[in-house]
Amino acid sequence: MQRAAAANEPRLLLVDDEHEVLEELSEGLDALGIPSRTASSAAEALEIxxxxxxxxxxxTDLQMPQIDGIELLQKLAAxxxxxxxAAIVISGRAALDRAVAALRLHAVDFLQKPLTPEEVALAVRRAFSIVEDSGPQDTPMQSRPRYLEALIAARSDRQALFKTELFADPAWDMLLDLAxxxxxxxxxxxxxxxxxSGVPTTTALRRLDDLQAAGLIERMxxxxxxxRILVQLSDDGRQRMHAFLDRQAARIGIRLD
Structure with missing residues (x-):
């Protein structure tokens, strides 16, 4: 009933300490049929x-003075x-540890600057759908593609930080890419x-043969x-990957849609 009574009120709050970004985004979303309220600081957002x-x-932007985006989400969750x-976080510098922190705090999407109102509108409409479908709950939601993207991004972070081939595992990387x-x-x-996969083609093809022999992938x-030959997860491979992802998501306190 509360939602019906407030049907004409904006359901979206934009938070960014860059006034020009905030104004451009608000006007762009309004033109796309998504009215919003705006806040130029986390303190103002909490009041709104x-x-x-x-x-x-x-x-919300992640990089803000005094109270940053993660702390804002923590306060909102409380x-x-x-x-x-439902939270969508935007940042000019993607960082896996901050992404995981945001996942725990009801973040449903991540966007990187620079971005357009159309990109944000797509993410906002997805977030509205999640809110409408899920209703009140204690466990935050995260889209399966975004969660997989975070896992794959960890591969690049690992290579950048350790700069070693010690952790090379093309078979697992290919399963993640297929999922x-x-x-x-x-x-x-x-x-x-x-x-x-990031390995020589001959090595990658051998690992594909191994995955197919194990019944985890199919080629057609x-x-x-x-x-052109396509690759996809087999029914068994898909079931196992879903089970793995759901188990890892549960460990950090989120649910995958």
Missing amino acids: VQRFPALDVVV RRRARPL LSEASGRRISVTSLCIA PDDRDRR
Whole structure:
């Protein structure tokens, strides 16, 4: 009933300490049919959330003075336990540890600057759908593609920090890439998968043979280009990857949609 009564009120709060970014984003979203309230600091955002209970989604920058985006989400989670705000975080510098921290605090999406109102509108509409479908709950939601992207990003972080081949595991990397392609509705070819694995093609092809022998993947001709061979998870591989992802997500206190 509360939501019906507040149907005409903005359900979105934008938080950014850069005034020009905030104004451009607000005007762009309004033109796309998504009205919003705005705050130029975390302290102002907390006050607005207190005054306007119809708010369902917050889009916040991570890098802000005094109270940053993570601390803001922590405070919002404490104040809105009965009906948590779905959060979309934006940042100019993606960091895996901060991404995981945001995941724990009801973040449902991550966007990197520079961004357009259209990109934000797409993420906001997804967040509205999650709020409407899930209702009040204690466990934050995260989209399966975004969670997979975070796991894959960890591979690049590991290479950048350790600069070593000690951790090379092309078979596992290829399984993650296949899971992400399926979750995102994309098809992936043998050639693309071998390139993405980061190892010589001969090594990648041997690992694909191993994965197929283990019953985890399938290869088939592309019906739109018979010269191209596609790869996908087998039913068993898909079931095992879903079980793995759900188990890891549960360990950090989130649910995957």
